[in-house]
Amino acid sequence: MTDSVKFFLPEEKMPKAWYNLAADLPVPLPPPLHPATGQPLGPDDLAPIFPQAVIAQEMTSERWVDIPEPVLDVYRLWRPAPLIRAKRLEKALGTPAKIFFKYEGVSPAGSHKPNTAVPQAFYNQQEGVKRLSTETGAGQWGSSLAFAGSLFGIEVEVFMVKISYNQKPYRRALMETYGARCIASPSTLTNSGRAILEKDPNSNGSLGIAISEAVEVAATRDDTKYALGSVLNHVCLHQTIIGEEAMMQMEMADAAPDVVVACTGGGSNFAGLAFPYIRENIKNGGKTRIVAVEPASCPTLTKGQYAYDFGDTGHLTPLVKMHTLGSTFMPPGSHAGGLRYHGMAPMVSHVKELGLCEARAFAQTECFAAAITFARAEGIVPAPESSHAIKGAIEEALRCKAEGKAETILFNLSGHGHFDMQAYTDYFAGNLKDLPYDEAALETALSELPNLG
């Protein structure tokens, strides 16, 4: 164990390929189904909205997928991302555990999302796509795709849930700085948007509606495709550069994690850090515990059902097998907007079902308290989403303290909170509350899961 606190991988050691866990799963992933036929989806079903290269990655079982040189070239603007030993946090907790974190907030948009936004923009540009449409809630994904679009000369249209559009003008300003167009959803630009506005002119919007608008735009314009920032296999694939780098950096630190922790919303930053370690557990006798942390207010992995369900509220997407709270379930508003999703990446759900990871849920006030402990020790102000991973890591560190064990903990700090300071303001003003979900509504939503006969 060296004395350093910060481990930068030399640029020439940056991974040149993404890792695909599908190649090493002991049981294959259940396929996505066409909602009309109930039959497995083929590449042609996705062609209207995704470029061929992305569809191929969504369905491949190749173990390693080469990262194209122009994508590596953009990654080099901020990657390899640092691995940091949280010595001051260890001291503040009085734990014998060693705590490391991988810091993805160094990307220009401030989170792990550009890891997939950049290749998605690149593949679309290669296939002559002029414009990408997408949705965003809190804005992390929208700003990441806007950034990627600016580098590859692709126009980006972001349908931003109206309540966030109004509440988070600075995320919008960030997207516009990168040259993207940001539209409050529901909008009058699409049939889906107009239908909602006809019923309720004052609709605040929802992620489900924004997805419908973005997909509709992609499906109806020849020069436009759609991009998604989490959940899908190709997104998890692109994020594995996080774990591949972390593994090399932990070696530089003469350490190996006993437990790996990441937060889960759609599942992509968790997949990014955890999948390479899960491979080692499956193939090479690794014994690393893998812990997913989710909000207690949207407890997909801990309270959801593992079943085929729609990815969106409007039921425009294929059916995928995943842990779900039901596509009609509306999680209470929380500041971790990036974790407010009724479903979970099918690959992450599968891994959970196979017993290859654990899951825990924490309430938002205890996550903010953890975030503040972290910020005062290490200086970095975390995103509300990432604070869940911090809370999970601190719990493990305190367990080590109670048990007198010097274990090594590695967590993913998926992003900074510079655009989320309203949440901190609310916390200090005592206006931030824990938000229990509606148990009856969850029961109803689960009872409405699609019946596949």
Next chain:
Amino acid sequence: MTDSVKFFLPEEKMPKAWYNLAADLPVPLPPPLHPATGQPLGPDDLAPIFPQAVIAQEMTSERWVDIPEPVLDVYRLWRPAPLIRAKRLEKALGTPAKIFFKYEGVSPAGSHKPNTAVPQAFYNQQEGVKRLSTETGAGQWGSSLAFAGSLFGIEVEVFMVKISYNQKPYRRALMETYGARCIASPSTLTNSGRAILEKDPNSNGSLGIAISEAVEVAATRDDTKYALGSVLNHVCLHQTIIGEEAMMQMEMADAAPDVVVACTGGGSNFAGLAFPYIRENIKNGGKTRIVAVEPASCPTLTKGQYAYDFGDTGHLTPLVKMHTLGSTFMPPGSHAGGLRYHGMAPMVSHVKELGLCEARAFAQTECFAAAITFARAEGIVPAPESSHAIKGAIEEALRCKAEGKAETILFNLSGHGHFDMQAYTDYFAGNLKDLPYDEAALETALSELPNLG
């Protein structure tokens, strides 16, 4: 010239000493004077508000000042800061010039300010100081001192100009996240504050008033000292780690700058990057051009007078010889709050007077346009202050293009703009205007400079 775009200095090569330009100046710096006696200031005059170690550094002519190990240990959280080749910006401009920038926005508080906040907090802690008081305008300095205080267990009280306190709640939230107390100034906590409020209960405050409040608190409480984030010699000293790192990193890149560019408000980030290059010009036959860039709305170096003046509006500080617009001059409100200062670091002014640097002024809209060109090419959204350095660098790159010269340009990107997105929102909404200063008011302010007989 390598193909890399990002140059990380290995941690073990991080400089272990700050560089003091005072040791190499061809003409000594005019001393600060006591306003009552007109005599040079002694260490005792500063003892009520600064710790001994800081006073010694303010007055030393030693060439190198060792950085204490506990300070190095905190610096390692983010330093060495990266040097980046802006290849995409070069391409966007179509210039044969090579453009490099040193990026100080990787610090936890997001700018170069922690480079001096950390040693100031450390030296105060060493001398048993329990509390630091300071002022802040836009909030960069206040949040940096709050961060440093949290690491060394020192309470921090920040008097924040009331209009900023109300307009920039997220900077305040950042300070509170680090555990600092943030007070709207003028406040009822000090005589200076109460006097102002008596005259005008709705006063919006000013940096001059906030300085008076912070200094009063330090001067009247035994356990409290004062900390300043720019202007003074010891602040410039602490910032030279920027230039010392950059010099080694430029070597890693097989390059050497023909021109070095930085923005100037109080002068500290400029001093940090430029002073080591000025040393090489003085001592080792270097021919690097050194360019300071300031706002046209607060043109201290380009339109100010080189004279003895007060550092604050309330005339509580010593008299220092500097370029000044007059201590009663009120620059128009602009988004580059960190550059709105009537004076300039005495050492920077001296360097300018000796012909060791040049100065240019740009209007804020052209600086924002430059910032957006930069963000779309390189991904990083700059602080409004730093956009002045970008504008300066782009002008040099376009000159190279016109002249067909492949010069090497190095500029300091002193911070990111994540907490300044209102400025970008205003820019895109067309609400951001150039703000000419009041020429008659400048004439008046200059006519009121102290008369030293």
